[in-house]
Amino acid sequence: MVTIGKVVRVFDELYPPDLAESWDAVGLVCGDPSTDVQKVYFCVDVVAATVDEALDWGADLIVAHHPLLLRGVTAIPTTTPKGRTLHRLIRAGVGLFVAHTNADSALPGVSDALAARLDLQDLRPLSPRPKQPFHGIGRIGTLPTPLRLARLAELAAKALPATPGGIRYTGDPDRLVRTVAVSGGAGDSYLGDATRAGVDAFLTADLRHHPASEHTEAGGPALLDVAHWATEQPWLVQAATALTTGLRNATVETFVSDLVTDPWTNAVVPVRQL
Incomplete structure (x- = not known):
C-alpha cells in the first residue's frame, strides 16, 4: 500500500x-x-x-x-x-x-514539459543554478526546423492548453526563429538571460508592459506571452508519470486536471473599422 x-x-x-x-x-x-x-x-x-x-x-x-x-x-x-x-x-x-x-528548477521540470510541447531539442537551463549547472529556471532549445515568428506563435497556440487570452507576441512576424527560450510561469525577470543567451524568441507568461517594451526597444529576442496557467499545466502529466514510475512495484491511480484556472475568463478582440 x-x-x-x-x-x-x-x-x-x-x-x-x-x-x-x-x-x-x-x-x-x-x-x-x-x-x-x-x-x-x-x-x-x-x-x-x-x-x-x-x-x-x-x-x-x-x-x-x-x-x-x-x-x-x-x-x-x-x-x-x-x-x-x-x-x-x-x-x-x-x-x-x-x-x-x-x-521549476528540477531536471526534468516544469520548463522541460513546456519545451516538449514545442518539440525543442538540445535543452539547457535558461538561468542555471550556481554549482548546479544542469538545474535552473527555464530552458533553451532548438526547433527541429526554423520557423517564422508568426508560425511559431500559431504552433504554440495549438500545442499549449487553450485560454481565453490566447497568445500575444511582439516582433517582426516574418522573423526567422531557430532557438527558443521558455520559462513556465512569470518570466520577465529572465528577459536579460534570454538576451544574453542570444536566442531568437522567448516564450513565457505574465510579461509586464515596461520590461517588455524596454526589452523590445533594445532589440532583444522576440517575445511570446502566454497565460500563466497554460505554461505550467503540461508539467502535470510529467509529474504524474514520474510518480507512477518512482513508486516502482506500488501503484496509485492518477488524475491530471485540465480545468482552466487562469483568472482571466473572457477576452474581447476589437474589430477595426474599415
Missing part, C-alpha cells in the same frame, strides 16, 4: 526541496504521512473548482504546483477562501502536497 509519506519521498527525489527559492513554500501542506493513498489528483492551482473536482473523483492526495499558503498566516478561518479550502481538505481527509520552484 502507498502512503502520503511514500509519495512525498518520491517527489522529494524528483523535485528536491533545496532547489526551491528561499521565499517559496513547498512540501506537504496538510495530511498524515501514514495515510494510505490510492488516488492522486494533479492541478496547477488549489482553488474551489479544482478541490471540487478532486473530492468528486475521490482523491486521497492533491499534488499542486502553486502553493496554497505562500505567505505566513496567523489564522485560517473558513471566512477566507484559503481557510475554506484547507478546512474542506482536512475534513475530507485529503492531503495536499506542493512542488513549486523546486519543480
Whole structure:
C-alpha cells in the first residue's frame, strides 16, 4: 500500500526541496504521512473548482504546483477562501502536497514539459543554478526546423492548453526563429538571460508592459506571452508519470486536471473599422 509519506519521498527525489527559492513554500501542506493513498489528483492551482473536482473523483492526495499558503498566516478561518479550502481538505481527509520552484528548477521540470510541447531539442537551463549547472529556471532549445515568428506563435497556440487570452507576441512576424527560450510561469525577470543567451524568441507568461517594451526597444529576442496557467499545466502529466514510475512495484491511480484556472475568463478582440 502507498502512503502520503511514500509519495512525498518520491517527489522529494524528483523535485528536491533545496532547489526551491528561499521565499517559496513547498512540501506537504496538510495530511498524515501514514495515510494510505490510492488516488492522486494533479492541478496547477488549489482553488474551489479544482478541490471540487478532486473530492468528486475521490482523491486521497492533491499534488499542486502553486502553493496554497505562500505567505505566513496567523489564522485560517473558513471566512477566507484559503481557510475554506484547507478546512474542506482536512475534513475530507485529503492531503495536499506542493512542488513549486523546486519543480521549476528540477531536471526534468516544469520548463522541460513546456519545451516538449514545442518539440525543442538540445535543452539547457535558461538561468542555471550556481554549482548546479544542469538545474535552473527555464530552458533553451532548438526547433527541429526554423520557423517564422508568426508560425511559431500559431504552433504554440495549438500545442499549449487553450485560454481565453490566447497568445500575444511582439516582433517582426516574418522573423526567422531557430532557438527558443521558455520559462513556465512569470518570466520577465529572465528577459536579460534570454538576451544574453542570444536566442531568437522567448516564450513565457505574465510579461509586464515596461520590461517588455524596454526589452523590445533594445532589440532583444522576440517575445511570446502566454497565460500563466497554460505554461505550467503540461508539467502535470510529467509529474504524474514520474510518480507512477518512482513508486516502482506500488501503484496509485492518477488524475491530471485540465480545468482552466487562469483568472482571466473572457477576452474581447476589437474589430477595426474599415
